[in-house]
Structure formats: C-alpha cells, structure tokens
Amino acid sequence: MSSILIKSATVVNEGRQFITDILVKDGFIERIDAQIDAAADTEINAEGLHLLPGCIDDQVHFREPGLTHKATIFTESRAAVAGGITSFMEMPNTVPNTLTQQLLADKYDIASRNSLANYSFFMGAGNDNLDEVLRTDARNVCGIKVFMGSSTGNMLVDNPVTLDQLFAESPMLIATHCEDEATIKHNLAIAKKQYGENIPVTMHPVIRNEEACYLSSSLAVELAKKHGTRLHILHISTEKETHLFDNNIPLKDKKITAEACVHHLWFSDADYETKGNLIKWNPAVKTAADREGILKAVLDDRIDVIATDHAPHTIEEKAQPYLQAPSGGPLVQHALPAMLELYHQGKITLEQITQKMAHNVVDCFRIEKRGYIREGYWADLVLVDLNNPWTVDKGNILYQCGWSPFEGTQFTSSVQSTIVSGNLVWNKGTFVNNHLAGQRMTFKAL
Template structure:
C-alpha cells in the first residue's frame, strides 16, 4: 500500500475553491477535509498552490504506430503529464489506420507498456468497415472516430450509405472531424488557378473555409438527430457553427455535444504572418471574431469541452511550402498553461477551466471515477503555481518533434506536480517515470 498526503492546497473542484487537504491511498482519493492529520509515505506541501483535477484530453494524435519519427505514445504521454494532462483519447489515423479491432488492441498493448498518462483509443470508421466498428466495446473504448473531412492520414468517410449506417448503428459515441470535402477541393482549385505554386499559408482559412466547416457540421447534426446518435463534434473553428449546439439542457441529457481546441481559442488568422505553417491545422485557425465566438460558446455552454488536437509533425515537415506542409502541431504540454493565461486575462475562471477540461469531459464520455476531486475517485491531479512564470524554449519542450507554437512565450503559471492514478508522475520540473497510466473505463 502507498499513501500520499497533500497539505494546504487551494482545491478547485465542482464550482468552488476551498483550502483543503487530500489523503491518497492505493491510487485513490481516500479523504478530503479542511485538515487531515495522517501519516503518509509522501507529503506534498501545497501552500500557495492550486489543486485541479488532471486534464482529460479527448483528442490527441500520438502517431504510434507507423509515424513514430514524429511522436510516439511514450514521448507524448511524457509531455502530457508534464503539462498537467492525466488522461488522453487518441485518434485512429496512424499507420496502419485503426480500422480493425485487432489494430485497436495493438495500440492498447503499446500504451499499457509505455504510457505515463491514462489512455483510451478511438476506433476508426471507414467507408467499408462497419462490421468491425459494430464490435467496439462501449465499456473500454472511448468512441468511434469519423472523418467527415480529409486530414492527416486521409480516412475520409464520404459514402452516404456508409455514413447512414454508422450513425444509425454505432454502439457508442461518434466523434467527427467536420469539413466539407467538395467545398475545400473547389476552393483549393480556385486558389491554385490564381496563384499556382504561390498559394500561401494566409490562404489556408479561405481554402478550408468557414462554409466548409458549417456544411459538414450541420450535416453531422442532421444525421445525428435523424438517428438519435450520440454525436460529439470535434475542434469547432467558426462562430457560425456554435449555433448548431444547445445550451439549455444539462450535459448529461445532451445527445449532441461539441469541443473547442486550444489553438482556436488562442490564435487568429493575423498570426499566420509570424507563425506560418506552425499554426497550420485542420480545421484552420480563422478570424479573431471566430476565436472570440468560440470562447463565448465555451462559457455559455454551447461548447462543452476544451481539448488540444495535439498532432506533432517534424520541423522539416512543417518548414516545407504551404501546399506540402502537413497540418497539426504539438499542444498537450502547454494546454493548461495557455488556459491559465486566459484566466489571468479575465477571459475564463479557474472553476470554468476545470469544468471544461475535466468535469465535462468525464461526464460527456461517462468516464468511470475520474475528472472530479471526490473521495473514492482515482487521484488524477495537478498542482499549479499561478504566480510562477514559465518560458517555453527548445530545452524544455518534451514532445518528440522538438518545437511548439508557444516557443518563446512566457506563461503566467507553472505546473508543479502531476499525479496520475495516485502516482506522482511529474514534480518540480522532473518526470517520475513510474508507468502509471491506466486504461480508461466508461460507465456505459
């Protein structure tokens, strides 16, 4: 048996901030009280620190298997834990694509051996693998991923009969990437006709346009309503899309939910001039108006969770010309610090941050005993110092790709300690590689 006592923490949980102690035993929160006088194997004095539930990131691309020159489960879970993310859900556009139950299990086997964070993996849908999709176990698989727009790895599902079958028969939550392919291809052809090889990154949000996003998202919503599908739309990037979602019913009752990502809450199209391909994502970073509307939708409940879409590529890949450079970038290490900057700026409260990165993700996916600071729950926790600045540079970037869109930015807060399933996995700048990640389970 192992025990940890956290003393004098400002605990941010379920809409409140309280001075509390926590006693952790065998990986779980055994007791929460104003003062706890117990002996423990390890004591953490959290005076001056805030204690949050560890972030649950419902959209990452850790690139294993097949793309491990960019990243792998071990390296990216290290970056996650160092950033206060204690659980992740990883996407199927690896190589080979995760389109069979056997390939899905292969990823779980890798994570069991190498992940420092808790993990789950999406089953991939294609135009022709419905039989495999229907075998997905809702109890221990986070969901089914449908690319309704092409992106890295091109798993586009564009057959109408296949989409109807997936939406009507899926045994669990469907998560979608929504961009209308015909609109994107028409826009791309028009820009190539006009500019040839000189198409530039500034044109990215015009090619992968707001209209392309809305057409696809509205189609997914219509399909879900028709079939009563449990639908979760990923990385909303436009103001217009936010109106597709409801905010007047409790999250537990919603059949259609939505996610915002760090980059769409932070950057705008004005940043392409300085960041270039390093902020090239699908869907594209769009206008400041879109960015502000997405944040408002997070605050008012039209958008339910915040995630990263962490998707590393090498520097060499990113420094190619716009048309050749892949979309995606590393975010999981600095997601919490970016959100804490928004708190510092008065755009978000600590309580809202916790709700959108932990509580709601747990509720939305029906995760078993995680995402809240409660007695009996797994101790997935992060302690942050809101008054300790932290500058991102190449020496402290842990993602295998070795770069960050936040490079040279000084965040207002620092991650001091991260606990994963009751094990201290990161402490004062050092990783403690205990291999503490567990497979997530779901109350379905």
C-alpha cells in the same frame, strides 16, 4: 502503490474553491478533510498552490504505431503529464489506420507498456468496416471516430449510405472531424489558379473556410438528430458553427456536444504572418471574430469541452511549402498553461477551466471515477502555481518533435506536480522515475 498526503491545497472543483488536505492511497482519493494527520510515503506542502482534477484530453494524435519519427505514446504522454494532462483519448489515423479490432487492441498493448498518462483509443470508421466498428466494446473504448473531411490518411468517410448506417447503428459516441471535402477542393482549385503551386499559408483559412466547416457540421447534427445518435463534434473553428449547439439542456442529457481546441481559442489568422505553417491545422485557425465567438460559446455552455488536437510533425516537415507541409501541431504540454493565461487575462475562470478540461469530459464520455476530486475516485490531480512565470523555449519543450507554436510565449502559471492514478509522476520540474502510471480508462454504457 505509495500513499500521498497533500496539505493545505486550494482545491478548484465542481464550481467552487476551498482549502483542504487530501489523502491518496492505493491509487484513489481516500479522504478529503480540512485537517488530515496521517502517515504517508510522500507529503506535499501545497500552501499557496491550486489543486485541480487532472485534465482529460479527448483528442490527441500520438503517432504510434507507424509514425514514430514524429512522436510516440511514451514521449507525448510524458509531455502531457508535465502539462497537467493526466488522461488522453487518441485518434485512429496512425499507420496502419485503426480500422480493425486487432489493430485497436495493438494500440492498447503499446500504451499499457509505455504510457505515463491514463489512456483510451478511438475506433476508426471507414467506408467499408461497419461490421468491425459495431464490434467495439463501449465499456473499454471511448468512441468511434469519423473523418467527415480528409484531414489525414485515407479515412475519409464520404459514402452517404455508410454515414447514415454509422449514425443509425453505432451503440456508442461518434466523434467527428467536420469539413466538407467538395468545398475544400473547389477553394483549393481557385487558389491554385491564382498562385500556382506557391500558395501562401495565409490562404489556409480561405481554402478550408467557414462554409466547408458549417456544411459538414450541420450534416452531422442532422444525422444525429435523425437517428438519436450520441454525437460529439471536434475542434469547432467558426463562430457560425457554435449556433448548432444547445445550452438549455444539462450536459448529462445532451445527445449532441462539441469541443473547442486551445489553438482556436489563442491564435487568429493574423498570426499566419509570423507563425506560418506552425499554426497550420485542420480545421484552420480563422478570424479573431471566430476566436471570440468560440470562447463565448465555451463560456455559455454551447461548447462543452476544451482539448488540444495535439498532432506533432517534425520541424523539417513543417518547413516545407504550404501544399506539402502537413497540418497539426504539438500542444499537450502547454494547453493548461495557455488556458490559465486566459484566466489571468480575465477571459475565463478557474472553475470554468476545470469544468471544460476535466468534469465535462467525464460527463460527455461517461468515464468512470475520474475527472473530479471526490473520495473514492482515481487520484488524477495537478498542482499549479498561478504566479510562477516561465517562457517556452527549446530547452524546456518535451515533445519528441522539439518545437512548439508557443515558443517565446511567457506563461504566468506553471504545473508544479502531477499525480496519475495515485502516482506522483511530475514534481517541481522533473519526472519521478518516469513512472508508467497510466491506466486504461473505462466507461459507463450509453
């Protein structure tokens, strides 16, 4: 494994900025010092650039196995690395659904052979696989995923007894997708009466509305409090939900945490007119007031983590009428540039971006030796140029699906270099030998 010497980087880490040199050796950060004079296989002049801990995305759908016409672990981890995301946690609604320990092991095997980024995979919970769920190794698996709303596939957990048992007996973090299915079905029936089969996409946030989200999220919080469960609620999409969470408890002591996604911090329901199904996600992108409320909760620490819910579909699938078009979109390549754009707009600081996209993910999931720029930690690092504008277009999109909801957007900042587990993988717009640097993440027990 090669050594890397980074010179004169402006480091953004643990709430402060400072200029320093960093020596990377055998996969780890060996030394952080104002001046390091040491031989290294690669030397990077980082003067004028900002060095952040690599982003850790706690919610992606990389589609492998079973849906590889949309994406693969190789293609999407490649796009993630180019966007400064060095680690990901992938969801169980692949085909077949990841509902057994063997199917979970199969995904780890695929990643070990194909991932450019570090990886972990959620074990899926269903209505009838509690025994399998309870066999999950908390040291080597990021968590249990529970769909409390049938976003995709057949993984809806709607049996109250099963839900209660999951929350009571899970030895590890439970991550939830929270939307109340009965409310959604009721709203959809009303929309069909009005529009027939030609429902416009502008109805998406009306069908999957605030009530559907809040009913389900509040139920998850209630169950977690009842059983003392470690709960992490994914992709909060309404301002109302943000009040379910506490900012008076240090993150290390929180039992209930929450995530915001980039699309809910960027788009609003006004964008359906121009973006259409390209911004059709579950939960839905809602009002500008919801967007601002979510950002406020990110800034005041009611919401702990920023992620993507990267979920690619082909452009042909997205071009179908609203009822047939699947929900989800690709984001991992553009998440960090989008958040850095919000920094340029004065809405968030670099220190807060680093906290929400790296430090806090580590603290929420208790990931070992990642997410911070510290001696002895894995060298997962991203160098960004805050003043190197570029525009998203077909020619620079790396997702297998070939499109992005950000097409036509100019970002002020660009990712210059990405180091994964001590390996330089992305540098100045090109991949360095497509190096399969990704390592399986490990976790401290709860």
